[in-house]
Amino acid sequence: MTDFCHFLELLGYEARSLALKYFRxxxxxxxxxxETPVTIADRKIEERLRQMIASRFPSHTVVGEEAGGTISSGISWIIDPIDGTKSFVCGVPLFGTLVAVLRDRRPLLGMIEMPALHERWIGRGGYTTHNGEPCSVSQCKRLADARLCATDHRMFSGGGLDAFELLSQAVRITRFGTDSYGYALLASGHVDLVVEAELKIHDVMALIPVIEGAGGIVTTWAGGPITDDFGGNILAASSAELHADAMRMLMER
Incomplete structure (x- = not known):
């Protein structure tokens, strides 16, 4: 585990250097x-991280947003080189690099690297750090007190949009445009809920160890585990109470 954590740090620094080379x-x-955008930065970062992983762990499987791949039994690495490419191309610093380590298809470790902000979260084995220091979720338990994040209301459709709107009205604050940064903020106690839809496997696997290691909960809207065929909907919460109340509202659509 320690070897993986150290290597994730190296991947984070490499991704940061490359991202900032192209940013703005x-x-x-x-x-x-x-219909999603891609730039040379996405491709160069994934290419370099793949090279580093293959050199260090030649028997491991690597799956990336740009070059694809298939998750296997044993150890798999999941890469999202630029999570938030729309933010990246608009000069907004809320983009990140996500890397997950899976064992037997379940997330073991995860990294959220925010290059432009010089922030990094790593979660593993019930323990999450932010720039090397332990972090934890908030103690919020009531929807009326909660701070909710999502990337874009347009990711929701039909009854899902209606349910999200009801949840948004029930919380204290709702903010958009956060991409993976919203989950990082949840792990550090600054956000209490993140609700999103239409996500893919490379968008979410790295988030799970980060949130769970900080004491949070992350599931599908129906409360199931996030697997490689999870369906795209995700609910992350700082407490069991918030999670249960948010899930109830989302599923009553």
Missing amino acids: SSLEVVTKSD
Whole structure:
């Protein structure tokens, strides 16, 4: 575990260096088949992290947003080189690099690296650090006191949008535009709930050890585990009470 943690730090520094090389520069933005943007920064970061992992752990599987791959039994690494590419290309510093280590398809360790903010969260084995120091979720237990984050209301559709709107009205504060930073803020106690939809496996696997290690809860909207076929909906909360109340509202749509 210690070896993996140290190596995640190295991956974080490498991703930070490459991301800042391209951030707020003139970049060609290409629209992929799923209508999401990609730049040379996404590709270069994933390429470099893949090289580093293959050199250090040649028997491990690597799966990335850009070059793909298939999760295997044993150890798999999941990479999202630029989570929040829309923020990245607009010069907004709330983009990150996500790396997860899976054992037998379940997340073992996770890293949220925020290059432009020089912040890094690493979660493993019931323990999460922020820039090397232990961090933990808030003690919020009531929806009326909760701070809620989501990336964009447009990720919700139909009854899911209606349910999110009801939840948003029930909490104290709602903020958008956070991408993976919202989950990092939850792990440090600054946010109490994150609710999102239409996510993919590379968007979420790194978040799970970070949130759980800080004392939080992360599941599907229905309360199930996040697996490689989880369906895209995610609910992260700082307490069991908040999680239960938010889940009830989301599932009553």
